[in-house]
Amino acid sequence: MATVNKNLSDYDINSIPDASKMVFGIVVSEWNENITSGLLNGAYNTLVKHGATEANIIVKNIPGSFELPLAAQSLLEKTNVDAVICLGSVIQGETKHFDFVCEATALGIKDVGLKYNKPVIFGVLTDNTMQQGLDRSGGKHGNKGDEAAITAIKMVAFQQGL
Numbered sequence: 001m002a003t004v005n006k007n008l009s010d011y012d013i014n015s016i017p018d019a020s021k022m023v024f025g026i027v028v029s030e031w032n033e034n035i036t037s038g039l040l041n042g043a044y045n046t047l048v049k050h051g052a053t054e055a056n057i058i059v060k061n062i063p064g065s066f067e068l069p070l071a072a073q074s075l076l077e078k079t080n081v082d083a084v085i086c087l088g089s090v091i092q093g094e095t096k097h098f099d100f101v102c103e104a105t106a107l108g109i110k111d112v113g114l115k116y117n118k119p120v121i122f123g124v125l126t127d128n129t130m131q132q133g134l135d136r137s138g139g140k141h142g143n144k145g146d147e148a149a150i151t152a153i154k155m156v157a158f159q160q161g162l
């Protein structure tokens, strides 16, 4: 379903597991910081809303979305996080660079999650315009950061329940 038909911040608040004993990493791209800062606010505040403590949320700023998979892998190697939320904003420019950055970032995030058997969440916006990114990072279509945080909580609870 397209984002225009489903607000990214809409969810059943009563269906979300308690996150008070979960440990999260958040890696945030510095590209398009006006958008990624909104994603971070959404993700951080949603984790806290569902019980996560500030001591259990590790936030690291990363140069670009292409570096997010390595940043997530580094947190999984060096810390005790239960999940990593990857936040970025990739906006189409004049060339095919957008395609390469988006594909590498998406596949890299997927691969790290499978390699470490931990939830590594794809909270990366891949937009045609800056306005589309603004609309999806706390604007009229909600916040992809909220969605990423909810996904992280649900996946940690899923694994801990096995």
Ligand SMILES: Nc1c(NC[C@H](O)[C@H](O)[C@H](O)CO)[nH]c(=O)[nH]c1=O
Binding pocket: 029, 031, 032, 063, 064, 065, 066, 067, 088, 089, 090, 091, 092, 101
């Ligand atoms: N154009 C965008 C980039 N480009 C930078 C790459 O992510 C990477 O940092 C660089 O190629 C060096 O490895 N990154 C974004 O996150 N968003 C963009 O719109």
Ligand SMILES: CC(=O)[C@@H](O)COP(=O)(O)O
Binding pocket: 090, 091, 092, 093, 094, 095, 096, 097, 098, 099, 101
């Ligand atoms: C996603 C990108 O790397 C892109 O913003 C770079 O812009 P351009 O394709 O005009 O070089």
